[in-house]
Amino acid sequence: xxxxxQMEGPVTLSEEAFLTINCTYTATGYPSLFWYVQYPGEGLxxxxxxxxxxxxGSNKGFEATYRKETTSFHLEKGSVQVSDSAVYFCALWxxxxxxxxxxFGKGTHLIIQP
Amino acid sequence: xxxxxxxxxxxxxxxxxxxxxxxxxxxxxDTMYWYKQDSKKFLKIMFSYNNKExxxxxxxxxxxxxxxPDKAHLNLHINSLELGDSAVYFCASSxxxxETDTQYFGPGTRxxxx
Numbered sequence: 001x002x003x004x005x006q007m008e009g010p011v012t013l014s015e016e017a018f019l020t021i022n023c024t025y026t027a028t029g030y031p032s033l034f035w036y037v038q039y040p041g042e043g044l045x046x047x048x049x050x051x052x053x054x055x056x057g058s059n060k061g062f063e064a065t066y067r068k069e070t071t072s073f074h075l076e077k078g079s080v081q082v083s084d085s086a087v088y089f090c091a092l093w094x095x096x097x098x099x100x101x102x103x104f105g106k107g108t109h110l111i112i113q114p
Numbered sequence: 115x116x117x118x119x120x121x122x123x124x125x126x127x128x129x130x131x132x133x134x135x136x137x138x139x140x141x142x143x144d145t146m147y148w149y150k151q152d153s154k155k156f157l158k159i160m161f162s163y164n165n166k167e168x169x170x171x172x173x174x175x176x177x178x179x180x181x182x183p184d185k186a187h188l189n190l191h192i193n194s195l196e197l198g199d200s201a202v203y204f205c206a207s208s209x210x211x212x213e214t215d216t217q218y219f220g221p222g223t224r225x226x227x228x
Contacts, residue, residue: 032214043204043219051214101147101159
């Protein structure tokens with residue numbers, strides 16, 4: 001079945017540091033890939049997505065490239081801010097026990113210190 | 115205006131009770147979903163509902179039943195609540211049931227079963 005593996009946190013960085021959160025996936029075919037962000041006490045928001053191989057999704061300074069050869073979709077940002085502190089979820093569209101929807105990784109808690 | 119709303123935000127109840135969580139979306143979307151987020155932040159799809167077609171994740175107990183009075187609402191009913199049902203439940207919607215469609219999440223309902 002489908003699965004998403006991402007580095008587990010917490011990941012603690014200083015402000016303006018470079019961020020990478022690794023994400024790899026297992027799926028049949030070439031599913032669409034997503035990064036969602038969950039700020040404290042809120043629901044999930046789409047951060048970026050890529051729907052086919054070699055596509056790069058980008059938003060708010062974050063980027064991720066769909067690499068089918070390595071089945072990866074790593075999230076990067078050149079200079080993080082305190083306001084980026086949140087939980088980040090990598091996800092793919094696929095079947096979960098028969099219900100079509102998003103299959104999520106376990107989330108990476110990111111903490112940015114001033 | 116809130117795109118996807120859920121009520122209540124918090125729900126505390128005793129084992130064995132029956133409870134409901136309501137979800138409404140004002141985006142005109144055709145597809146709605148319910149997800150469960152456990153204490154370790156792991157998100158898993160429970161149901162997808164599209165145009166009166168309900169698709170259930172086979173791992174979800176039949177004590178859980180979604181009910182859709184109209185396209186804008188997908189309520190979650192839970193019978194005979196158990197301790198293990200304690201979690202945050204998220205409702206989501208998308209324009210269609212397609213892998214490229216962005217899902218919009220509600221703020222979540224934190225259910226605590228005592």
